[in-house]
Amino acid sequence: LTLALARERAEGECRTALVPETAKKFSALGARLRMEQSAGAQSHFLDTDYAEVDFAPGLPEAYASADLILRVTPPSLDEVAAMPEGAVLIGLLKPFESRERLAALNARKITAFALELLPRISRAQSMDALSSQGACSGYQCGLIAAARCTKFFPMLTTAAGTIRPARVLVIGAGVAGLQAIATCKRLGAMVEAYDVRAAAKEQIESLGAKFVDTGVSADGSGGYARELTAEEKAAQAERLTKAIAAADVVISTAAIPGKRAPVIITRDMVGRMKYGAIIVDMAAESGGNCELTQPGEHVIANDVNIHGPLNLPSRMPTHASELYAKNLYNFLSPWIKDGELRIDWDDEVVAGTVLCRDGATVHTAVRQILG
Numbered sequence: 001l002t003l004a005l006a007r008e009r010a011e012g013e014c015r016t017a018l019v020p021e022t023a024k025k026f027s028a029l030g031a032r033l034r035m036e037q038s039a040g041a042q043s044h045f046l047d048t049d050y051a052e053v054d055f056a057p058g059l060p061e062a063y064a065s066a067d068l069i070l071r072v073t074p075p076s077l078d079e080v081a082a083m084p085e086g087a088v089l090i091g092l093l094k095p096f097e098s099r100e101r102l103a104a105l106n107a108r109k110i111t112a113f114a115l116e117l118l119p120r121i122s123r124a125q126s127m128d129a130l131s132s133q134g135a136c137s138g139y140q141c142g143l144i145a146a147a148r149c150t151k152f153f154p155m156l157t158t159a160a161g162t163i164r165p166a167r168v169l170v171i172g173a174g175v176a177g178l179q180a181i182a183t184c185k186r187l188g189a190m191v192e193a194y195d196v197r198a199a200a201k202e203q204i205e206s207l208g209a210k211f212v213d214t215g216v217s218a219d220g221s222g223g224y225a226r227e228l229t230a231e232e233k234a235a236q237a238e239r240l241t242k243a244i245a246a247a248d249v250v251i252s253t254a255a256i257p258g259k260r261a262p263v264i265i266t267r268d269m270v271g272r273m274k275y276g277a278i279i280v281d282m283a284a285e286s287g288g289n290c291e292l293t294q295p296g297e298h299v300i301a302n303d304v305n306i307h308g309p310l311n312l313p314s315r316m317p318t319h320a321s322e323l324y325a326k327n328l329y330n331f332l333s334p335w336i337k338d339g340e341l342r343i344d345w346d347d348e349v350v351a352g353t354v355l356c357r358d359g360a361t362v363h364t365a366v367r368q369i370l371g
């Protein structure tokens with residue numbers, strides 16, 4: 001089994017899918033490792049840290065004899081063309097994004113695993129890249145908010161008088177939202193949070209934050225939220241408007257898998273916010289939770305600063321890569337024995353994550369949406 005890694009070429013991507021620790025572990029399972037020079041450099045792993053790896057000067061040479069290709073981002077069409085026919089590919093492949101990419105993968109009979117599709121069952125937690133990267137994103141949102149806030153996060157008692165802590169509202173308390181709550185709490189802010197899933201209340205409170213109750217509960221399938229009805233949206237908006245108006249910082253992370261992010265913070269709500277308040281909209285990548293968010297930009301409306309940061313895990317590439325690489329190792333290692341890849345296609349986690357196989361797109365939800 002030859003496992004290959006090339007440098008990530010997507011703009012702004014600093015993560016890598018193989019770190020020295022997982023390279024050692026794959027090698028111990030009998031895999032040969034081949035890597036493009038400096039492929040770990042953006043995450044601050046040097047070639048000399050990868051003792052078990054053979055280096056190739058470029059991507060074509062790294063991929064040339066690959067059986068298994070590890071990636072963070074989806075390959076470009078040229079990168080797919082450089083993959084050997086029949087190779088296995090794993091990464092965060094944005095499975096719903098591009099028909100063209102699926103066609104290219106199928107034309108080369110690539111077996112592709114998209115980690116976004118991984119079933120979120122207990123057994124698969126150690127492989128869950130959305131969770132590991134979501135934790136990085138939530139942490140980064142807390143730091144962006146604290147760095148941009150014109151107030152202290154903690155309460156301060158000084159000789160000049162006492163400073164009240166900043167008020168933070170986190171909307172969407174999934175993996176990323178909970179990490180944002182924890183980060184803002186550690187910095188001393190007064191944190192409130194809201195989510196439509198019933199289970200979120202207890203999780204929010206266990207972090208010492210206050211749950212904002214809007215009376216709307218919308219649990220969907222697979223432990224995710226479902227889209228709200230028009231009446232539910234109105235009920236939510238009424239209660240949230242007050243909480244948003246009282247906040248110095250709003251961090252929003254609400255998402256529905258495979259759909260545009262729900263718009264929760266309207267233009268009107270921004271108009272009622274405090275002057276100088278901050279919104280960090282983590283959902284910017286999928287359209288934004290705030291009506292005024294511009295993905296990748298910082299906009300100011302009514303003296304409110306609205307940040308729509310993209311690819312937050314890439315801002316802390318060393319730890320984001322370490323966690324991601326471990327997710328990949330945990331997914332793949334059960335199927336590598338004596339240096340060979342033998343995948344059990346009946347395994348629930350494998351079957352749920354496979355996107356393309358034998359020249360066809362096999363994932364039901366992706367086929368339904370992309371045809």
Ligand code: NAD
Binds near residue numbers: 173254
């Ligand atoms: P996500 O990124 O899809 O969504 C983020 C959050 O937004 C979710 O908590 C969702 O409920 C919330 N949301 C959606 N619409 C909303 C709205 N209109 N208003 C407010 N909030 C809204 O979700 P995620 O963070 O990836 O995870 C979702 C759930 O799956 C969590 O409960 C998490 O604990 C669970 N999970 C389970 C496993 C596992 O068992 N293997 C792994 C990871 C996550």
